[in-house]
Amino acid sequence: MIEPLLWLPLLVVALGAGTIGGVVGFGSAVILLPICAYAFGAAQAVPILTVAALIGNLSRAAFSWRETDWAAVRMYVLGAVPFAAIGAFIFVGLDAALIHRLLGAFILLMIPARRLAARHDMAIQRWHLLPLGAVMGLLSGVVGTVGPINAPFFLAYGLVKGAYLATEALGAAAVHLTKSAVYGRLAALDLETLTYGLVIGLALIAGSWLGKRIVMRLDTPAFIRTVEVLLAASGILMVMGV
Numbered sequence: 001m002i003e004p005l006l007w008l009p010l011l012v013v014a015l016g017a018g019t020i021g022g023v024v025g026f027g028s029a030v031i032l033l034p035i036c037a038y039a040f041g042a043a044q045a046v047p048i049l050t051v052a053a054l055i056g057n058l059s060r061a062a063f064s065w066r067e068t069d070w071a072a073v074r075m076y077v078l079g080a081v082p083f084a085a086i087g088a089f090i091f092v093g094l095d096a097a098l099i100h101r102l103l104g105a106f107i108l109l110m111i112p113a114r115r116l117a118a119r120h121d122m123a124i125q126r127w128h129l130l131p132l133g134a135v136m137g138l139l140s141g142v143v144g145t146v147g148p149i150n151a152p153f154f155l156a157y158g159l160v161k162g163a164y165l166a167t168e169a170l171g172a173a174a175v176h177l178t179k180s181a182v183y184g185r186l187a188a189l190d191l192e193t194l195t196y197g198l199v200i201g202l203a204l205i206a207g208s209w210l211g212k213r214i215v216m217r218l219d220t221p222a223f224i225r226t227v228e229v230l231l232a233a234s235g236i237l238m239v240m241g242v
Helices: 004-024 028-040 042-063 070-091 097-119 126-143 147-156 161-185 191-215 220-239
Strands: none
Touching: 004 028, 004 042, 004 191, 004 220, 028 042, 028 147, 028 191, 028 220, 042 161, 042 191, 070 126, 070 161, 097 147, 097 220, 126 147, 126 161, 147 161, 147 220, 161 191
């Protein structure tokens, strides 16, 4: 049982994390993971964040619903869902600390890689989202969140602002829904864990609304720069094991 005094700072952090996620489309779970691990314990943190992230992603998608690239969502989900289930089964018996650090290094490498691709007019084609979804689904099932890794690929596909936020969020929501089903089947997601995830998810919804108000004021170059700054911060934190 979480200490009652921890709820206020936890929900304040969740609101801030939801706002950041509402602006750049990722980062909520990365920000919340350390504080949730402290508050609930490492074993509960990932299932709790899976529920919260599902709610947060659905809210981000709802606020930009009309801009969704549905063909991209379908292609990504087709690859992501079965491999998210496999990753969730692996998670139950795996220590993911080393994987988190490797993912952080990968994120940092992806920033110059995305810029190089843009400089040479390279782009992600729609069919590339199928294997991308498979890899991201598997990794998400194991380590809880891969939003920062998804970002460069969706940007390279040509999505920005509302279209990027909604399309990436729906793909991520499908992954989190799959993981929740597997965690529940394996008893990693009990009633208490589900309740905590729902409460944090409500704070993420409020943050998503605030983030949508902010992103509407950003031009495309500013939006991409903001995404890259958050990518770098997420990568550094993950390499450090935070």
